[in-house]
Amino acid sequence: MNEQYIKNVVEAGLLAAGRSLGLEELAALFGESERPGTAAIRASLAALEIEYAGRALELKETASGVRIQVRREFATEISRLWPERPQRYSRALLETLALIAYRQPITRAEIEAVRGVAVSSDIVRTLLERGWVRVVGHRELPGRPELLGTTREFLDYFGLRTVDELPPLAELRALADINPQLVLQVGAQGEGERAALPDPTPLADDAGDLDDEPALAREPSAAAPGLVASGAAAED
Amino acid sequence: MNEQYIKNVVEAGLLAAGRSLGLEELAALFGESERPGTAAIRASLAALEIEYAGRALELKETASGVRIQVRREFATEISRLWPERPQRYSRALLETLALIAYRQPITRAEIEAVRGVAVSSDIVRTLLERGWVRVVGHRELPGRPELLGTTREFLDYFGLRTVDELPPLAELRALADINPQLVLQVGAQGEGERAALPDPTPLADDAGDLDDEPALAREPSAAAPGLVASGAAAED
Amino acid sequence: MKPDLKVVVSNPPVAVPLPPLPEQAEMPFAIVNGEPVTQMPRDLYIPPQALEVFLEAFEGPLDLLLYLIRRQNLDVLDIPIAEITRQYMRYIELMQDLQLELAGEYLVMAATLAEIKSRMLLPRSADSTDGEADPRAELVRRLQEYERFKRAASDVDQLVRLDRDVFQASAEMRERPIARVLPQVTLREMLLAFRDVATRAQMFAHHHIQREQLSVRERMSSILALLEPGGFVDFVRLFSSAEGRMGVTVSFVALLELLREGLIEIVQTEALAPLHVRRATPAPTLQIVPDTGEFQSQP
Numbered sequence: 001m002n003e004q005y006i007k008n009v010v011e012a013g014l015l016a017a018g019r020s021l022g023l024e025e026l027a028a029l030f031g032e033s034e035r036p037g038t039a040a041i042r043a044s045l046a047a048l049e050i051e052y053a054g055r056a057l058e059l060k061e062t063a064s065g066v067r068i069q070v071r072r073e074f075a076t077e078i079s080r081l082w083p084e085r086p087q088r089y090s091r092a093l094l095e096t097l098a099l100i101a102y103r104q105p106i107t108r109a110e111i112e113a114v115r116g117v118a119v120s121s122d123i124v125r126t127l128l129e130r131g132w133v134r135v136v137g138h139r140e141l142p143g144r145p146e147l148l149g150t151t152r153e154f155l156d157y158f159g160l161r162t163v164d165e166l167p168p169l170a171e172l173r174a175l176a177d178i179n180p181q182l183v184l185q186v187g188a189q190g191e192g193e194r195a196a197l198p199d200p201t202p203l204a205d206d207a208g209d210l211d212d213e214p215a216l217a218r219e220p221s222a223a224a225p226g227l228v229a230s231g232a233a234a235e236d
Numbered sequence: 237m238n239e240q241y242i243k244n245v246v247e248a249g250l251l252a253a254g255r256s257l258g259l260e261e262l263a264a265l266f267g268e269s270e271r272p273g274t275a276a277i278r279a280s281l282a283a284l285e286i287e288y289a290g291r292a293l294e295l296k297e298t299a300s301g302v303r304i305q306v307r308r309e310f311a312t313e314i315s316r317l318w319p320e321r322p323q324r325y326s327r328a329l330l331e332t333l334a335l336i337a338y339r340q341p342i343t344r345a346e347i348e349a350v351r352g353v354a355v356s357s358d359i360v361r362t363l364l365e366r367g368w369v370r371v372v373g374h375r376e377l378p379g380r381p382e383l384l385g386t387t388r389e390f391l392d393y394f395g396l397r398t399v400d401e402l403p404p405l406a407e408l409r410a411l412a413d414i415n416p417q418l419v420l421q422v423g424a425q426g427e428g429e430r431a432a433l434p435d436p437t438p439l440a441d442d443a444g445d446l447d448d449e450p451a452l453a454r455e456p457s458a459a460a461p462g463l464v465a466s467g468a469a470a471e472d
Numbered sequence: 473m474k475p476d477l478k479v480v481v482s483n484p485p486v487a488v489p490l491p492p493l494p495e496q497a498e499m500p501f502a503i504v505n506g507e508p509v510t511q512m513p514r515d516l517y518i519p520p521q522a523l524e525v526f527l528e529a530f531e532g533p534l535d536l537l538l539y540l541i542r543r544q545n546l547d548v549l550d551i552p553i554a555e556i557t558r559q560y561m562r563y564i565e566l567m568q569d570l571q572l573e574l575a576g577e578y579l580v581m582a583a584t585l586a587e588i589k590s591r592m593l594l595p596r597s598a599d600s601t602d603g604e605a606d607p608r609a610e611l612v613r614r615l616q617e618y619e620r621f622k623r624a625a626s627d628v629d630q631l632v633r634l635d636r637d638v639f640q641a642s643a644e645m646r647e648r649p650i651a652r653v654l655p656q657v658t659l660r661e662m663l664l665a666f667r668d669v670a671t672r673a674q675m676f677a678h679h680h681i682q683r684e685q686l687s688v689r690e691r692m693s694s695i696l697a698l699l700e701p702g703g704f705v706d707f708v709r710l711f712s713s714a715e716g717r718m719g720v721t722v723s724f725v726a727l728l729e730l731l732r733e734g735l736i737e738i739v740q741t742e743a744l745a746p747l748h749v750r751r752a753t754p755a756p757t758l759q760i761v762p763d764t765g766e767f768q769s770q771p
Contacts, residue, residue: 016643067641158628254642351669
């Protein structure tokens with residue numbers, strides 16, 4: 001088994017598959033008696049990555065494995081292949097998707113509680129049809145509402161290995177943190193106020209979903225060109 | 237317009253399209269002001285062709301243009317991405333294999349004598365092709381029938397160090413169809429142990445000779461070339 | 473206790489400086505005459521042709537409230553309820569005037585704001601022990617919670633997305649054969665097959681096969697495989713001291729068994745000379761005519 005051969009087969013397999021392949025799928029490209037180990041396959045991927053430096057290609061590891069993709073810097077050129085513009089999604093859809101991604105498993109009613117408006121069934125259907133979201137169970141409440149969660153396709157599509165790689169959520173602040181005067185001046189009353197706050201310690205009740213996400217404020221994001229038409233093109 | 241950029245875009249375009257692109261389509265990947273001429277695109281294709289030498293990819297010119305495809309030499313590996321449904325071996329084949337394992341070296345006629353039915357040559361050929369069985373010699377009888385024995389690959393496949401790890405016939409009788417767990421523990425101790433422990437602990441009654449056993453299994457095949465050569469040398 | 477709130481409002485350094493939220497301003501709200509409107513109007517004046525799209529662009533009452541708060545550079549944690557309520561109601565009226573389909577939630581929020589406003593006006597007893605909360609607390613929590621997901625939505629939208637930012641690379645494979653998948657067998661399957669055949673052949677009764685014989689039989693195969701037709705192998709080379717006493721014994725028994733079955737010959741050219749082993753040859757009177765099978769079988 002020489003390294004060049006392994007690398008060639010891995011590259012050819014990834015390109016012929018036209019999708020992400022897991023390490024086991026890559027190993028299965030080889031005959032039983034000459035199957036390289038995980039280390040050898042990882043080494044070939046590393047070698048390919050080096051070869052792709054300075055080219056328009058790159059390796060990307062996502063939830064279902066590794067794929068070869070055209071770098072973002074070439075998006076303008078490549079998108080000229082397809083006359084129709086890539087699909088844009090409404091804010092309503094993106095907010096719903098974000099809630100499902102960060103808060104899964106979650107019911108539609110819980111999404112509505114955060115967004116403050118009803119979630120149209122069109123949006124949920126679009127997400128289901130897109131394969132980004134699936135019903136992962138039911139909450140044991142009257143009506144047994146569906147619990148929604150994200151799929152591996154969602155992760156693949158957005159170039160993530162796990163939901164942990166989603167950008168961290170902004171942190172919640174408590175009223176008392178910004179109103180020390182109020183607390184001081186009101187005196188005893190401040191205690192009560194603090195106790196009654198739904199979220200006395202910032203992030204405390206979110207610690208569970210956030211896992212190890214740093215509670216840092218995110219860097220301000222750049223303007224999203226993809227959003228430009230979203231107001232008018234709202235899907236719901 | 238540098239050549240590297242043109243080549244990168246051409247390669248990325250062909251791979252993102254996943255189909256043949258004509259020279260005009262390739263040129264259309266570039267912005268209007270920086271569109272390279274046909275000659276420059278042809279040059280980039282020639283450069284790609286050189287890069288692909290020694291790799292699994294090649295450029296192929298078709299009626300509709302040029303495409304990047306996986307070389308035919310890699311068809312076997314790539315075809316494993318789309319496997320047919322796995323077949324099962326027949327009972328007759330398994331019986332034959334087991335008889336060869338337990339009674340090697342053995343001729344086909346001897347197998348037939350035990351099984352009471354003819355052994356098709358397909359079965360023997362399948363076992364030979366699979367590499368589990370080999371012809372180890374001939375019995376000096378009319379027709380010089382082949383003597384069959386098991387191989388190192390056979391042992392590897394079934395997770396055995398030596399054929400000694402196959403349960404003796406007396407234990408086989410106790411093999412129950414109903415309780416696979418029990419069977420694995422009682423019958424195929426070697427396999428069961430291997431799965432559970434990285435370094436199998438010898439059973440009490442094997443303790444005496446177990447140290448030697450791995451060498452027993454390994455030695456003949458490893459030393460084989462040397463032995464053959466010395467045999468030839470001893471001929472004179 | 474209303475004055476307490478004013479102290480805070482009029483004391484900017486106290487407020488935690490707001491992180492800049494550029495996307496807030498650049499969040500496009502509408503397309504007017506083909507041009508994206510990325511800036512919310514700075515005051516309540518909205519270009520008439522943009523009004524409807526603008527108002528429709530809100531994702532609900534929380535979104536509208538956030539807009540009103542951000543537009544005035546206020547902190548969510550410190551909302552001047554009376555003023556915000558007034559502005560909110562004006563937008564609601566605008567929406568109603570335009571006969572936009574107004575979600576019921578907008579009106580529920582209006583009621584909520586009115587209620588908070590009235591509770592803010594109530595004096596709170598200084599020695600209250602029943603844990604009376606800031607009336608705005610629940611609204612503030614909801615606004616923050618909504619805002620973080622509004623941002624998360626924008627973050628998700630900016631993730632590097634397949635088919636928009638990056639593209640799956642693929643190459644064609646013409647004429648691809650169907651891969652033959654070799655059947656998998658478990659040891660157990662094979663053993664069960666053997667048990668059946670052994671039962672049929674009544675091998676159990678004769679105890680022909682015993683555990684101890686297996687390594688001998690395997691060794692017989694190995695030795696045979698080493699012997700090339702017509703070739704000799706040094707007898708001692710069939711034993712490896714590395715295999716230990718058991719290994720040597722196995723080889724020896726295997727040789728004896730091969731001899732007994734007439735499969736090998738052991739040759740000594742003269743007394744005390746080294747022993748050699750070769751495959752048994754048929755009766756010397758017979759000329760060996762190798763059949764095709766033999767050639768195929770040679771390694």
